Amino acid sequence: MANGNFVSLFLDHANYQRTGHNGVSFARYVGAFHLLAPGHVMQQTLILLKPDAVQRHLIGSILQRFELKGLRLAALKLVQADRELAEKHYAVHKGKPFYESLLSFLTSGPAVAMVWEGREAVAVCRNLMGPTDGAKAGPGTIRGDHAISVQNNLIHGSDSPENAVSEIALWFDSRELVTYAAADSSWIG
Numbered sequence: 001m002a003n004g005n006f007v008s009l010f011l012d013h014a015n016y017q018r019t020g021h022n023g024v025s026f027a028r029y030v031g032a033f034h035l036l037a038p039g040h041v042m043q044q045t046l047i048l049l050k051p052d053a054v055q056r057h058l059i060g061s062i063l064q065r066f067e068l069k070g071l072r073l074a075a076l077k078l079v080q081a082d083r084e085l086a087e088k089h090y091a092v093h094k095g096k097p098f099y100e101s102l103l104s105f106l107t108s109g110p111a112v113a114m115v116w117e118g119r120e121a122v123a124v125c126r127n128l129m130g131p132t133d134g135a136k137a138g139p140g141t142i143r144g145d146h147a148i149s150v151q152n153n154l155i156h157g158s159d160s161p162e163n164a165v166s167e168i169a170l171w172f173d174s175r176e177l178v179t180y181a182a183a184d185s186s187w188i189g
């Protein structure tokens with residue numbers, strides 16, 4: 001498989017952005033990768049460092065795990081989520097006993113919102129995070145190393161490529177996603 005295909009696709013996408021043809025959806029972008037590079041499907045995923053991670057000074061060390069894994073950072077910002085954003089983000093949990101507490105937690109302070117991109121990025125990030133309950137998460141995972149709570153578990157990661165697309169659209173404007181060729185991509189990919 002020619003790595004050059006990736007590079008030219010990245011550049012094509014960058015050209016679309018430069019020339020203002022932002023109508024190209026990410027789904028079509030992924031589709032192009034399917035077409036040209038079977039077995040090398042690139043994904044994007046939404047990662048949030050939740051308010052406990054910010055307050056506990058863990059932003060840098062958690063972020064570094066994603067960098068060191070070989071994922072590419074496509075977007076990054078500090079966000080004070082309001083109730084409306086939190087409700088949309090956790091809509092799937094509406095009605096559950098922990099729902100109100102979860103919304104209070106997510107809106108209790110700033111969170112770091114990021115989009116990470118790479119091969120199988122959704123599953124790769126979920127594995128880096130570890131399971132939901134910090135007490136059950138294994139050592140070596142973010143939650144396993146730094147969390148002992150179920151709710152205050154430091155990090156959110158999209159759980160499917162489909163949810164990743166809608167969660168990225170919820171937290172980011174498409175113009176905030178930056179496309180560039182990482183200098184080390186031919187060594188990592």
Ligand code: DAT
Nearest residue numbers: 098102131132150151152153155156157159
């Ligand atoms: P994950 O964040 O691992 O995707 P989830 O989507 O099932 O987990 O739940 C979303 C968040 O809700 C989770 O990060 C923490 C909180 N949560 C889940 N189950 C809970 C429970 N039983 N009690 C309290 N909080 C819970």
Ligand code: MG
Nearest residue numbers: 156157158159
């Ligand atoms: Mg979830």
